[in-house]
Amino acid sequence: MIGNLDQKTLQDIWWLIASLVGSLFLFLTFVQGGQTLLFTVARNELDKSLIVNSIGRKWELTFTTLVLFGGALFAAFPLFYATSFGGAYWVWMLILFTFIGQAVSFEYRSKPGNLLGAKTYEGFMFINGSLGLLLIGAAVGTFFTGSSFVLNPYHSVAWQTPFHGLEAATNPFNLGLGLFLVFLARTLGALYLVNNLDHPPLTGRCRRAAWNNFLCSLPFLLGVLAGLLTMRGFAVDPATGQVSMEVGKYLHNLLAMPLVAMLLLAGLSGVIWGVISVRFLNQDGGIWFAGLGTVLVGLALFSLAGYHHTAFYPSVSDLQSSLTIHNASSSHYTLTAMTYVALAVPLVVAYIWYVWRQMDARKLSPAEMDGEYAKELY
Amino acid sequence: MDLASTVQWARAQFALTAMYHWIFVPLTLGLSFLVAFFESIYLSTGNPEWKRLTKFWMTLFGVNFAIGVATGIIMEFEFGTNWSNYSWMVGDIFGAPLAVEGIFAFFLEATFFAVMFFGWERVGKGFHLFSTWMVAVGSNLSALWILIANGWMQFPTGMAFNPDLARFEMRDIWAVILSPVALDKFMHATSSSFVVGSLFVVGVSALFLLQGRHLTMAKRSMAVAAVFGLISSLFVGINGDESAYSVAQRQPMKLAAMEGLYDGAAPAPLVLGGIINPMKNPGDAGSDFLAVVKAPGLLSLLAERKLGAFVPGINDLAFGNPARQIVGAKERIASGRIAVRELASYKEAQARGDVQAAAQSLAGFKTHESDLGYGYLKNPLDAVPPVATTFYSFHLMVVLGTLFPLLFLLVLYHLYQGDIERCPWLNRASFLFLFLGYIASQAGWVLAEVGRQPWAIQNLLPVGVAATPIAAGNVKLTFFIFLTLFTALLIAEIGIMARQIKIGPED
Known part of the structure; x- marks a missing residue:
């Protein structure tokens, strides 16, 4: 059945799948947000332990989702993988360094003999939750603002700046998106902790932190939205594949794809409601509204970048080197095979959901920090 | 841009990250099953001593697992950052196993890891045990997919070249997944990792016996690990022979380098040990070895499954041998x-x-x-891998691999006799073998990867073409950042492990 789908349909499906994985990653950055909150909402070692052990049970899911995002892009859009990772070398390398530090920090932070001391591992967590996300945001921003590269006839990338991707962080739009992600992650982190912890003094501070960080994210969100709807975009002529600049391209995309506009509005509403319900209505489950909202906003952004005859990884140095979901994709055979594999994803989601429910059925409390199993804690 | 220098630094960086990653992975693969065995015994006996024992080894597993994850993420993204031409030219085939690994293996590990460590009081005993098994299965499934990818690089199959896009494209996913090289590599890498995990448990337990601490726990751990290690090490030997035969059939240059065989022979002798002549180059007349011990005719039997069969040497494969119909x-x-x-x-x-x-x-x-x-390639010598490195890593791996089942047998014998704590020589040897297991495992990967040079994809894509065209200074700098970061984290890991072992199982 899937084998009968044409190449364009498969490319659209895989952009959707990759976008969904990327958007789920954005939701799961509540772990990164929680890492940075260690330095603001935690007042003592007990608070720190509660935060680390709460988000520490989910850090691997975030990490794995990022790896899957990379794997899905590699399998479905290998030219993007080759061009972006090989060209924007430094931005990706710096992101990777921050994730290396994060991966060991939960496990090593409180263990005796850890060489660097707890503060250093907490520092690694902060860098990952701030600089790491900022750079990811900047890298995603280039989906709209473009990068400086040229592809030769063999599709080998030649980056046109000596900074190899770091220049992305100097573009106001990219920087704005990065900072929005940082504050969004902190908002999500605070909401998650409210829902996952049973320690009122700390969760009270988390409620306020969710609101404050949401307020901090607003200028960047509004700036990004304003930029997105007014900027020139990279349009693709469906007949010839030629790329050209189009004024208001992403606004046109939004108008041409009402579903995407609805996703964006619903997503933003979800985030706003999640924060308000926690801060002002004293509810605990705001993370689910804000999380779903984040996924929807992510899907809308990736849809604007990739669909409706748009170059999703544009080149400002040579427009015709720009990548679209059609010229960057894998073959029909590979996309078909991978689509069959993707049918297993609901099963994966189902067991993650089941285990999540089992593990979070009871909130984490200070009593557990010195119980029978305290020595296994982070 | 000095692309040759870029390629050398990219190779060095990939070797560095792969070798660091492979310090942690074998223990994860082996210890995950051992922990699952221990917990299964706890559940079937209800004896809390087994739970105590399970939690001790689980703590060490967790410390090791975290840094394995940290080093592993680099490997996936390095294909893009340092080998961008490779990513485009074979991404249509190579990307799929990596994505499948994420879907089927990583989420299994990530999801159940949290239950394994923090679920003792939150889920039932049965579900906890299930989670521990899922972590073991997930870890080993991860190895399956990455080794399918690696096996394809060593023996590309199920694909065709698309000249319009200048890339290789998949034509038969089952040929890629069921490639005999991939399956051989999976079985060899996982079973040898079970040996490393078993040597680790036996070695640490032996240390406890030498120190006169935690005797019951140590002997119980040893018994399970030695049985697992013995079975695994015997399987490694059988599968190793099959792997070498596969190399002979599909990567004859690698086999010739493994054996230091410059001129093909019929019958060909097997080198049991020797010192490679460092001055010798392919095509030179000098002797191959400074000193050597050979078993006459045995290589013919192992490589061709036939007494007296011709086994091609480096010179035959580099320069050709019309008499044997070998195109060089x-x-x-x-x-x-x-x-x-x-x-x-x-x-x-x-x-x-x-x-x-x-x-x-x-x-x-x-x-x-x-x-x-x-x-x-510029000249035939470019098609020859570093002979000495390939030769020594192969022989080191084989010699050590031969000793491991003997150690497990001795441990089991003295456990059966009930006098193992009175055998300090054996316990010292067991502790030493903990490290030898790592050396053998590393040697195996050095052989696998150095022996296939200069190819990123065997016979299709040399590393010089596969690399990202970026100034060497960038790669050089990231090499040293990785070196510093990974070394610091390795020291930290060893420090934590040593402290946990010193603390021992908690009451």
Whole structure:
């Protein structure tokens, strides 16, 4: 059945799948947000332990989702993988360094003999939750603002700046998106902790932190939205594949794809409601509204970048080197095979959901920090 | 831009990250099953001593697992950052196993890892045990998919070259997944990792016995690990023979380097041990070894499954041997250069819309397509891997691999006799073997990867073409950042492990 789908349909499906994985990653950055909150909402070692052990049970899911995002892009859009990772070398390398530090920090932070001391591992967590996300945001921003590269006839990338991707962080739009992600992650982190912890003094501070960080994210969100709807975009002529600049391209995309506009509005509403319900209505489950909202906003952004005859990884140095979901994709055979594999994803989601429910059925409390199993804690 | 220097630093960086990653992975693969065995015994006996024991080894597993994850993420993204041409040219095939690994293996590990460590009081005993098993299965499934990818690099199959896009494309996913090389590699890598995990448990338990601490726990751990290790190490031997046979059939240059065999022979002797002549180059007349012990005719039997069979040497494969109908790298380079030229002509003709010239060039390309990769080599010596490194890593691996089952047998014998705590020599040896297990495992990967140089994809894509065209200074700098970061984290890991072992199982 899937084998009968044409190449364009498969490319659209895989952009959707990759976008969904990327958007789920954005939701799961509540772990990164929680890492940075260690330095603001935690007042003592007990608070720190509660935060680390709460988000520490989910850090691997975030990490794995990022790896899957990379794997899905590699399998479905290998030219993007080759061009972006090989060209924007430094931005990706710096992101990777921050994730290396994060991966060991939960496990090593409180263990005796850890060489660097707890503060250093907490520092690694902060860098990952701030600089790491900022750079990811900047890298995603280039989906709209473009990068400086040229592809030769063999599709080998030649980056046109000596900074190899770091220049992305100097573009106001990219920087704005990065900072929005940082504050969004902190908002999500605070909401998650409210829902996952049973320690009122700390969760009270988390409620306020969710609101404050949401307020901090607003200028960047509004700036990004304003930029997105007014900027020139990279349009693709469906007949010839030629790329050209189009004024208001992403606004046109939004108008041409009402579903995407609805996703964006619903997503933003979800985030706003999640924060308000926690801060002002004293509810605990705001993370689910804000999380779903984040996924929807992510899907809308990736849809604007990739669909409706748009170059999703544009080149400002040579427009015709720009990548679209059609010229960057894998073959029909590979996309078909991978689509069959993707049918297993609901099963994966189902067991993650089941285990999540089992593990979070009871909130984490200070009593557990010195119980029978305290020595296994982070 | 000095691309040659970039390639060398990219190779060094990949070797560095792979070797660091492989310090942690074998223990994860082996110890995950051992922890699952321990917990299964706890559940079936209800004896809390087994729970205590399970939690101790689980703590060490967790410390090791975290840094394995940290080093592992680099590997996936390095294909893009340092090997961008590779990512494009074979991403259509290579990307799929990596994505499947994420879907089927990583989420299994990530999801159940949290239950394994923090679920003792939150889920039932049965579900906790299930989670521990899922972590073990997930870890090993991860190995399966990455080794399918690696196996394809060593023996590319199930694909075709698309000249329009200048890339290789998948044509048969089952040929990729069920490649005999991939399955051999999976079985060899996982079973040898079970040996490393078993040696770790036996070694740490032996330390407890030497110190007179936690005697019951140590002997119980040893018994399970020694049985697992013995079975695994015997399997490694059998599978190792099959792997070497596979190398002989599909990567004859690697086999020749493994054996330091410059001139093919019939019958060919097996080198039991020796010192490679460091001054010798392919085509030179000097002797192959400074000192050597050989078993006459045995290589013919192992490599060809036939007494007296001819086994080609490095010179035969580099320069050709018409008498044995072997087309050497020299001839293939000439043919490959035509393929490269015709491909360029084809693309130029396409760009200017000259259909006739394009068809002519394409036909010319097709004639020489199978030698395309050789067209990028400068001379036949480029097709020869570093012989000494390949030879020594192979023999070191084999010698150590032969000793491991003997150690497990001795441990089991003295456990059965009930006098193991009175055998300090054996316990000291067991502790030493903990480290030898790592050395053997590393040697195996050095052999696998150095022995296939200069190919990123065997016979199709040399590393020089696969690398990202970026100034060498960038790669050099990230190399040293990785070196510093990983070394610091390794020291931290060893420090934590040592402290946890010193603390021992908690009451």
